[in-house]
Amino acid sequence: MKRLEALQVIDDVYAEDPLVMTCGAASRELASLGRRDSHLYLLDSMGLAGPVGLGLALAGVGPVAAVEGDGSLLMGLSMVASIAYHRPEGLALVVLDNREHASAARIPTQATAVDVAALCRGAGLDTAEVSEPDDLRAVLTDLRTDGRLGAVVARIEGGNATGVPFLLEDPAALAIRFTAFLEERHDSALRA
Amino acid sequence: MSARSTRSDAVVDGLLDWEIEIFVHVPSSHVAPVIQGLEAGGVRGVLANREEEGVGIAGGLALAGRRVALVIQDNGFGNALTALTTFAKAYHVGLPIVANTRGGLGEYNAMIHNFSEAVPDLLRAAGIRAERLGPGQSAALWRRTTQAVAELAVMTHRPVALLMDVMHPATAEDLA
Numbered sequence: 140m141k142r143l144e145a146l147q148v149i150d151d152v153y154a155e156d157p158l159v160m161t162c163g164a165a166s167r168e169l170a171s172l173g174r175r176d177s178h179l180y181l182l183d184s185m186g187l188a189g190p191v192g193l194g195l196a197l198a199g200v201g202p203v204a205a206v207e208g209d210g211s212l213l214m215g216l217s218m219v220a221s222i223a224y225h226r227p228e229g230l231a232l233v234v235l236d237n238r239e240h241a242s243a244a245r246i247p248t249q250a251t252a253v254d255v256a257a258l259c260r261g262a263g264l265d266t267a268e269v270s271e272p273d274d275l276r277a278v279l280t281d282l283r284t285d286g287r288l289g290a291v292v293a294r295i296e297g298g299n300a301t302g303v304p305f306l307l308e309d310p311a312a313l314a315i316r317f318t319a320f321l322e323e324r325h326d327s328a329l330r331a
Numbered sequence: 332m333s334a335r336s337t338r339s340d341a342v343v344d345g346l347l348d349w350e351i352e353i354f355v356h357v358p359s360s361h362v363a364p365v366i367q368g369l370e371a372g373g374v375r376g377v378l379a380n381r382e383e384e385g386v387g388i389a390g391g392l393a394l395a396g397r398r399v400a401l402v403i404q405d406n407g408f409g410n411a412l413t414a415l416t417t418f419a420k421a422y423h424v425g426l427p428i429v430a431n432t433r434g435g436l437g438e439y440n441a442m443i444h445n446f447s448e449a450v451p452d453l454l455r456a457a458g459i460r461a462e463r464l465g466p467g468q469s470a471a472l473w474r475r476t477t478q479a480v481a482e483l484a485v486m487t488h489r490p491v492a493l494l495m496d497v498m499h500p501a502t503a504e505d506l507a
Contacts, residue, residue: 190379
């Protein structure tokens with residue numbers, strides 16, 4: 140499946156839930172499907188979607204989805220241990236595994252030789268592997284409905300979608316809309 | 332090296348005055364009294380493995396409205412600078428960071444000053460405000476400054492660092 144197809148599924152399942160999206164072209168592609176205040180688009184900060192998602196889940200605002208690529212997961216691999224250690228309910232760690240740095244001249248990642256699903260499983264995360272949109276939808280829907288912690292490694296094709304515009308909005312504005320969504324949904328008190 | 336000190340206790344009290352709900356930490360020997368003091372005070376600690384990961388976890392908690400601080404040692408700013416600038420600063424995450432400093436008077440490690448001496452300048456260059464506490468300030472001032480740093484971070488929607496020198500011999504005299 141193409142990354143855009145995988146993102147469409149994730150966007151559908153977590154349409155009204157907090158979702159943290161890894162950086163670069165993947166974030167732009169998700170935004171191109173329709174901007175949502177419930178989704179936090181990281182424009183840089185490679186390897187931080189999982190930790191931010193962990194923080195959100197620990198705050199109890201789940202269900203939460205955190206979407207990484209195989210390259211960004213490997214950059215911040217300690218997130219796998221932290222998520223498995225703290226085991227927050229309702230967090231789905233989704234890894235879009237194209238085995239390349241699609242935005243960096245498609246240079247292969249170490250996932251060409253390292254099994255990222257096995258890494259997640261080895262840390263103690265319930266881990267599913269999918270390669271078709273319908274299977275991704277089924278696994279994510281189950282995780283979201285059950286409020287369980289889990290990882291999903293989705294095998295996708297390499298490369299970036301063409302014709303996707305840059306996401307040039309001020310990150311502060313992205314965060315303000317995201318926190319406003321959280322406040323409205325969860326009656327968060329800090330900014331009061 | 333995890334003995335309690337009056338000034339570490341003052342930092343704990345300052346965070347409790349702020350009504351901290353949860354903290355994320357990467358342990359080190361000289362910040363351990365703060366970690367242990369917060370946990371003894373009933374505040375949940377979230378263990379992270381690296382400081383940039385800690386910025387992400389604490390940032391998620393902060394975005395969700397939790398009163399959260401990051402507790403680290405200052406050499407961890409080297410790991411965390413990209414996350415601090417491209418996430419916490421860029422996304423206006425109000426995040427107080429309590430960090431013990433290394434490499435100064437009282438240091439016993441022949442290496443760590445090579446990074447830690449540069450931390451204030453690195454933070455300044457990155458546009459991250461830092462307040463410093465040392466042996467010349469009373470425990471009462473440490474406590475009030477800690478609370479004020481946390482309030483400033485949240486009020487200004489940005490990471491603010493509190494650099495505390497707990498290794499200076501004059502500070503160490505307070506070690507119980």
